[in-house]
Amino acid sequence: MNAPSQHPHDFSASTPDERVRVFIVDDHPAIREALASTITRTLNFRLIGEAGSAQTALELLRRRPPDVVIVDLSLSDGHGFDLIETLRNEMPDVQALVFSMYDETVYAERAIRAGAAGYVMKNAPTQDVIQAIETVMQGEVYLSRRMSSRILNKVIHQKDYTLGAATERLTDREMTVFQMLGAGHNVTDIADQLDLSRKTIETYRRRAKEKLGFDTVSELLQYAVQWTYGREASSSSTETHP
Template sequence: MPVDRPTPSRTTVMIVDDHPAVRDAVARAVEAEPDMALVGVAGSAAEAFDVLREGHPDVAVVDISLGDAHGLDLVQNLRAEADTLAVVVFSMYDEAVYAERALRAGALGYVRKSEPTSTVTEAIRAAADGEIYLARRAASRLLARVAFGAGGPGDRSGDGAPGGDGAAARTGLDELTDREMSVFQLLGQGRPTDDIADHLNLSRKTVETYRRRAKEKLGLGSVTELLQFAIRWTYAQEEQPQMRV
């Protein structure tokens, strides 16, 4: 007589990204894994909460740049809605600038879109087990900061091409608060002040304050210089090789 064997539980996953091609690629990677089940995809923060409430996922893979919310805010808000949810941030932006911020916001993993999709599934497994998942370089940098302070022994933060880990430290981006970095990132996307205020649910005056603080911390002489630098930095991020299947 055949014996019914228990079916191993699968990790349920939701994907939040406003780029359809990225959503589809990650969805296919998840569906190809026998130990994972896709419960839904979302193209916006608003849709993400619908999927969260209907699908009750174990892990959410979240882009850091969405049309209706900043990714770090979404990480915090999703975790506030479901405190057992594990979050992996999947972003085109430099780990040196955003990996530690993502962890502080409540994420358990940070993966750049230049990584193959197999890396995302590795991060999902780690997050589902309650483990932190970072690329080796980002993990080393974070551990050095904890152990020795900025950069650690032999710090080479002045090295690196624009947009890379060294450039992030050299230019002072890692000195910006999360809100200042959010404003800086949106400036780099060419968004006007009022649009940034609406996007981050802040007043125009508050956005201007964050903008001024970012300008001062980066050692720039004017808002125009800040805007030019933000655009160059954002362009460098977008020029990095993107997701590999």
């Protein structure tokens, strides 16, 4: 009598070619190491590479596309949004999953619009990353329960996604510059970190000032600081008092 065939969903019987191929992009070695450890311990996942910059990541990804790319938004040679958009255009079958310290209430929707299939904050439990990879591999979008509820609330109350809040009028780049200004970085620092010219950063700053309705850069900076630290305080309060 022939032996019974393995159940199709029995991951213990997975061969290397059947496992989900994962690639990590993060400029912090410790973060990459932690993610790599989590992925390699998961039976149906296979880590096929990692990179600390967008440029290196693209070179490797073009040679050997994975199933899922875990992307940090803050990279040493650019912004994660740019990498996600490039992946969407060049490798539409690759699922991009954002893993970031940036507040999901500000960046999750932007990441999805850029082409990401999910968003996980770095303070989330490790198991959330595993669940997120499994979710996006099923063709679904992964967001935290908090973020899903926020978006559902917008839909229920028919709030406008673009104009619902003043900061949502900003483009991804303008939002990044705005938040970095609020965190105390000057134009030169921001230009260096984003690998852009000072003039370009000044243009983003001017556009943010105009869209938010301020007359002077000083007013914009004051609001940026209040907005940034106000959110940090709110986030800390939420974590302390769930």
